[in-house]
Amino acid sequence: MVDKVKVNINGNDYFVPENYTILKAAEENGIDIPTLCYEEGLPITGACRMCVVEVRGARKLMAACATQVSDGMEVLTESERVVEARREILRLLIANHDLRCLTCERNGDCRLQDYCYRYKVEDTPYKGEVKDFKIITDNPFFIRDYSKCIKCGKCVSICAEVNGAHVYEFINRGFDTKVTSAFDDPLPETTCTFCGMCINVCPVAALVEKSTLWKGRPWEVKKVTTTCSYCGVGCQLKLKVKDNTIIGVAADKSGSNLGHLCSKGQFGWDYVHSKDRLTHPLIKREGEFVRVTWEEALNYIAGRFKDILSQWGGRALAGLSSAKCTNEENYLFQKFMRVVLQTNNIDHCARL
Amino acid sequence: MTNSMNEILETDVMFAIGTNTTEAHPVTGYRIKQAVRNGKKLIVADPRKIELVKYADLWLCHRPGTDIALLNGLAHVILRDGLWDEEFVNEHGEGFEEFKSAVEKYTPERAAEITGVDAELIEQAAHMYGSAEKATIIYAMGITQHTTGTNNVMAIANLSILTGNVGKRGTGVAPLRGQNNVQGACDMGCLPNYYASYQKVDDKEINNKFEQAWNVALPKEPGLTVTEMIDSVYRGKLKGMYIMGENPMLSDPDSNKVKKSLQALEFLVVQDIFLTETARFAEVVLPAVTSVEKEGTFTNTERRIQRVRQAIKTESEAKPDWQIIIDLANKMNYSWEYPGGPEQVMEEIAKLSPLYGGISYSRLEKGGIQWPCPTRNHPGTMYLHADGFTRDKGKFHSVEYLPPAEEPDEEYPLMLSTGRMLYHFHTGTMSRRSQMEELRSEELMMMHPADARENSIKDEDRVQVESRRGKVSTKVQVTDHVPMGVVFMTFHYRETPTNNLTIAAVDPICKIPELKVCAVRVNKAGA
Numbered sequence: 038m039v040d041k042v043k044v045n046i047n048g049n050d051y052f053v054p055e056n057y058t059i060l061k062a063a064e065e066n067g068i069d070i071p072t073l074c075y076e077e078g079l080p081i082t083g084a085c086r087m088c089v090v091e092v093r094g095a096r097k098l099m100a101a102c103a104t105q106v107s108d109g110m111e112v113l114t115e116s117e118r119v120v121e122a123r124r125e126i127l128r129l130l131i132a133n134h135d136l137r138c139l140t141c142e143r144n145g146d147c148r149l150q151d152y153c154y155r156y157k158v159e160d161t162p163y164k165g166e167v168k169d170f171k172i173i174t175d176n177p178f179f180i181r182d183y184s185k186c187i188k189c190g191k192c193v194s195i196c197a198e199v200n201g202a203h204v205y206e207f208i209n210r211g212f213d214t215k216v217t218s219a220f221d222d223p224l225p226e227t228t229c230t231f232c233g234m235c236i237n238v239c240p241v242a243a244l245v246e247k248s249t250l251w252k253g254r255p256w257e258v259k260k261v262t263t264t265c266s267y268c269g270v271g272c273q274l275k276l277k278v279k280d281n282t283i284i285g286v287a288a289d290k291s292g293s294n295l296g297h298l299c300s301k302g303q304f305g306w307d308y309v310h311s312k313d314r315l316t317h318p319l320i321k322r323e324g325e326f327v328r329v330t331w332e333e334a335l336n337y338i339a340g341r342f343k344d345i346l347s348q349w350g351g352r353a354l355a356g357l358s359s360a361k362c363t364n365e366e367n368y369l370f371q372k373f374m375r376v377v378l379q380t381n382n383i384d385h386c387a388r389l
Numbered sequence: 390m391t392n393s394m395n396e397i398l399e400t401d402v403m404f405a406i407g408t409n410t411t412e413a414h415p416v417t418g419y420r421i422k423q424a425v426r427n428g429k430k431l432i433v434a435d436p437r438k439i440e441l442v443k444y445a446d447l448w449l450c451h452r453p454g455t456d457i458a459l460l461n462g463l464a465h466v467i468l469r470d471g472l473w474d475e476e477f478v479n480e481h482g483e484g485f486e487e488f489k490s491a492v493e494k495y496t497p498e499r500a501a502e503i504t505g506v507d508a509e510l511i512e513q514a515a516h517m518y519g520s521a522e523k524a525t526i527i528y529a530m531g532i533t534q535h536t537t538g539t540n541n542v543m544a545i546a547n548l549s550i551l552t553g554n555v556g557k558r559g560t561g562v563a564p565l566r567g568q569n570n571v572q573g574a575c576d577m578g579c580l581p582n583y584y585a586s587y588q589k590v591d592d593k594e595i596n597n598k599f600e601q602a603w604n605v606a607l608p609k610e611p612g613l614t615v616t617e618m619i620d621s622v623y624r625g626k627l628k629g630m631y632i633m634g635e636n637p638m639l640s641d642p643d644s645n646k647v648k649k650s651l652q653a654l655e656f657l658v659v660q661d662i663f664l665t666e667t668a669r670f671a672e673v674v675l676p677a678v679t680s681v682e683k684e685g686t687f688t689n690t691e692r693r694i695q696r697v698r699q700a701i702k703t704e705s706e707a708k709p710d711w712q713i714i715i716d717l718a719n720k721m722n723y724s725w726e727y728p729g730g731p732e733q734v735m736e737e738i739a740k741l742s743p744l745y746g747g748i749s750y751s752r753l754e755k756g757g758i759q760w761p762c763p764t765r766n767h768p769g770t771m772y773l774h775a776d777g778f779t780r781d782k783g784k785f786h787s788v789e790y791l792p793p794a795e796e797p798d799e800e801y802p803l804m805l806s807t808g809r810m811l812y813h814f815h816t817g818t819m820s821r822r823s824q825m826e827e828l829r830s831e832e833l834m835m836m837h838p839a840d841a842r843e844n845s846i847k848d849e850d851r852v853q854v855e856s857r858r859g860k861v862s863t864k865v866q867v868t869d870h871v872p873m874g875v876v877f878m879t880f881h882y883r884e885t886p887t888n889n890l891t892i893a894a895v896d897p898i899c900k901i902p903e904l905k906v907c908a909v910r911v912n913k914a915g916a
C-alpha cells in the first residue's frame with residue numbers, strides 16, 4: 038500500500054496517496070483543473086501550462102499534472118494569479134487560431150471554447166497571424182485542419198507511445214511550430230495504421246473523422262457505450278448516433294483497452310448500414326430465393342425439422358453457432374439444439 | 390487467457406509465439422510494444438518477419454509446424470541449466486519425471502535441426518524466459534491451427550509450470566481469441582461435449598441438473614465437432630443443419646468438400662446479417678441484426694463479460710438472433726418465454742452456469758466483470774490459479790514433435806501458411822462492407838524474393854496457387870517478411886478463397902484443422 042498524505046486544496050483537507058499528482062488529487066475530490074496537454078496513460082509533458090496552480094511556498098505557479106503532492110501541501114486552483122495565467126495562455130492560443138466556431142465540428146465539445154468561456158477570454162491583444170493551412174484530406178478516414186491545432190502534442194504522443202507508429206512530429210519553433218507527419222507526407226504513405234487514436238485525443242477540431250462532417254452538432258449526437266464487434270480483445274467504445282445512423286466512434290475508457298482502439302473498431306462499423314444487409318426471410322424455390330413472411334419461414338423450418346426428427350432423430354441434425362453472436366444468443370442456440378432438436382451436435386468456428 | 394491483458398505491462402519477459410498480435414489483436418499488440426518501450430524483454434517465435442520482430446530482443450524464425458521441437462528445446466535448456474522453479478514444480482507439477490525424460494532428447498542442437506533456429510538462439514531464449522522473475526507466453530492461432538495443436542498448447546503450459554509462471558500477476562499464458570465472442574460461445578456450451586461453464590454432457594449428475602432445469606429429456610452422448618459434421622453429411626448421416634452467423638464456406642479448410650457437404654444436406658437454414666457464401670446454399674435464410682441493434686453481452690479473451698448495447702433501431706424486418714431462436718422454439722411447440730429479453734436470459738445463465746453465477750446486467754453497467762464470478766458479491770477474477778492449481782491443470786504433459794500432415798515435396802514445393810491481416814476480419818463479411826475496404830481490397834500473397842525469382846514472378850504479378858485439393862488466383866507481394874519456401878495468404882477475400890487449398894487434416898484431440906501448413910505450387914497466371 039502506498040502511504041497517504043494530507044493536502045489542502047482551496048481550503049479543504051484531503052488525504053490522498055503520496056504518489057498522486059496535484060491534478061489527480063483534485064480530480065478524485067471533484068475539483069476540476071483545466072488541462073490541454075495532459076492525457077491519462079501518456080507521458081506527462083507539462084507543455085501547455087493550462088493546469089497551473091498556486092502552491093504555498095513556491096515562487097512560481099506549478100503545473101498540476103506534473104507536480105506530485107507532498108504532506109502538508111497547500112494548493113489554490115482558482116486564485117487570481119492562477120486565473121490570470123490561464124487567461125494569458127488562452128489569449129496566446131487564440132491569437133493564431135481559426136475562430137470560425139459557427140460551423141466548427143467541435144462547437145460545444147471543444148476545450149479551447151470551454152476554457153475561454155470559463156475564464157471570460159473574449160478577445161486577444163496579440164496579433165498572431167492566423168495561418169491559412171489547407172485542410173488535409175489525404176486519407177479515407179479523417180481530415181487534418183492545422184489552423185485549429187493548439188499544439189498540445191497529444192496526437193504525437195499517443196501515436197508514438199501507444200500505437201508505436203510514430204507518424205507525427207513537431208516541426209519548426211516558436212510561433213511557427215506545427216505538428217504534422219514527417220516531411221508532411223500524406224498519411225497513407227507513412228507508417229499510419231489508421232487507428233484513429235489521434236482523433237480521439239485531440240481537444241479541438243484539428244483532427245476530425247470524415248464520417249461526422251456536417252452530420253450533426255455534438256449535442257445532437259447520442260453516444261452509446263458498447264463492445265467492438267471484431268476481435269476477441271473486446272475493446273469498449275462509444276458509437277456516435279444521429280438520426281438512427283452511426284456516424285462515428287469515440288473513445289471509452291471503461292474497459293481494458295483504456296480508450297485505445299485499432300482501425301477496425303474505429304472505422305470498421307459502417308457494414309451496419311450496408312445495402313447488402315438481409316432485410317426479410319427468404320425461401321429457395323426452384324433454385325431461386327423468394328421473399329416470404331416470418332410466419333411462413335418459421336412454419337416451414339419447424340415442419341422440416343420435425344420431419345427429420347421423427348424420421349431420423351436428433352442425430353441427423355446439427356447446429357453451428359456464432360462467435361459473433363452474444364452470450365445470450367449462444368446460450369439459447371445450444372438450448373434449442375439440445376432441447377428442441379434433441380442433439381449435442383453443436384459447435385462454432387472457435388477452432389478457426 | 391489465465392491473466393489479464395494489461396498485466397502484460399507488468400511482466401518482465403514476454404514470449405510471443407504463433408501470434409501476429411499487432412495485426413490480429415492490435416490493442417494487445419499496443420500493450421506488448423508499450424512494455425518493450427518500458428524496458429521489458431520480448432522473444433518472438435514466428436516464421437514470418439512480423440511487426441513485433443522489430444521490437445524483439447530475440448527472434449526465433451522457426452519452420453512452420455515445428456513449435457513443439459522449439460518449446461521442448463527451451464524446456465531442455467531451462468532444466469539443464471537449473472533455471473526451473475523447483476519449489477513450484479515439487480508442489481504443483483504432476484508428471485514431472487516423465488516430462489523431464491521426454492525433453493531430454495531435445496538438445497538445442499536437435500531442436501535447431503528440426504526448427505531451423507540457431508542452437509545458440511535457443512539457448513539465449515531459454516535463459517531469457519527461464520531467468521525472468523515474471524514471464525508470460527502469448528499465443529494465438531499460429532499455435533492451435535495444426536494437427537498437433539493440442540500438444541502445442543500443452544508444450545506451452547509445460548514451460549509456464551516449469552518456471553512457476555502461474556497464478557501470479559504478470560505471468561501465465563495468454564491464448565488470444567480470434568473472434569469477438571469465441572470465448573463466450575465456448576462458455577455458453579456451444580460445444581458438442583459441454584453445457585455452459587464446461588459442464589460435461591456425459592456426466593450423469595450434470596445431465597440431470599439440465600434435464601430438470603429445462604424440463605425435458607436430453608441426449609447423453611457428446612455430439613459432433615464442425616469438422617466431423619462436414620464428414621458426417623458427406624457420409625449421409627447428417628440430414629439437416631442450422632447455421633447461425635457462421636460462414637464455413639470461407640473459414641473452413643478444403644472448401645470444395647464443405648461445398649459438397651452443404652449441397653448434400655437435405656435441409657439447411659442459415660441465419661445471418663448478409664447473404665454469405667454459406668447462406669447461398671441454404672433452403673431458408675433468416676435475416677438477423679448486427680450487434681449494434683440489440684442488447685446482450687460478449688466475453689473477451691481475458692474472460693471479461695461486457696455489455697453490448699443497442700444503438701440504433703432496425704429499419705427492416707430483420708430480428709435479433711435471440712428473438713428468432715425463441716420464435717422458432719415456440720413454433721416447434723415449446724413455450725419459451727423471455728419477456729425480459731436478453732437480460733432475463735442472463736439470469737437463467739447465471740443460475741445454470743457457475744462461472745457466470747454472479748453476473749447480472751445491473752452489475753455490468755459500470756464495466757465488465759471477469760469470470761469466474763460465482764456469486765452476486767464476487768468481484769470477478771483478474772488472474773486464474775491464484776490459490777494453487779485445480780489438480781489436473783498443474784500437470785506436465787509430455788509431448789513429442791511430429792511433422793505436419795502434409796509437407797512440401799517435388800510436386801508441391803512450397804509451404805502455404807494462412808492467417809489474418811490488420812484491415813480485415815475473418816471471412817470479410819463485415820469489414821469488406823465497411824470503409825476498411827479502401828485500405829486493402831484484394832489478396833496479396835506474400836512470397837520470398839528468392840522463390841519469386843525462381844518462378845520468374847514479380848511484385849503484383851497475378852498467379853495461380855494450387856494444392857492437391859484446389860486452386861485459386863491471387864496477386865503476389867514479393868517480400869522477405871516470409872522465409873524462403875513459405876508463402877502466406879489470408880482468408881478474408883471471397884474472390885481468393887484460400888481455403889480451397891488448405892487441408893482438412895485435424896488435430897485428433899481438439900479437432901482444429903491444420904490451416905497453418907499445407908503444400909502448394911505457384912504458377913504465373915497465363916503461363
Ligand code: SF4
Pocket residue numbers: 192195196200202203204205228229230231232233234235236
Ligand atoms: S491514425 Fe493512429 S497511426 Fe495514424 S497518425 Fe493517428 S494515431 Fe498515428
Ligand code: SF4
Pocket residue numbers: 185186187188189190191192193216235238239240241243244
Ligand atoms: S492536432 Fe490536435 S492533438 Fe495534435 S497537437 Fe494539434 S491540437 Fe493537439
Ligand code: SF4
Pocket residue numbers: 265266267268269270271272294297298299300301302303414415416417
Ligand atoms: S478495436 Fe481492434 S483490437 Fe479492439 S476489439 Fe475491435 S478489432 Fe479488436
Ligand code: FES
Pocket residue numbers: 071072073074075082083084085086087088089100101102103
Ligand atoms: S495539462 Fe498540465 S501542462 Fe498541459
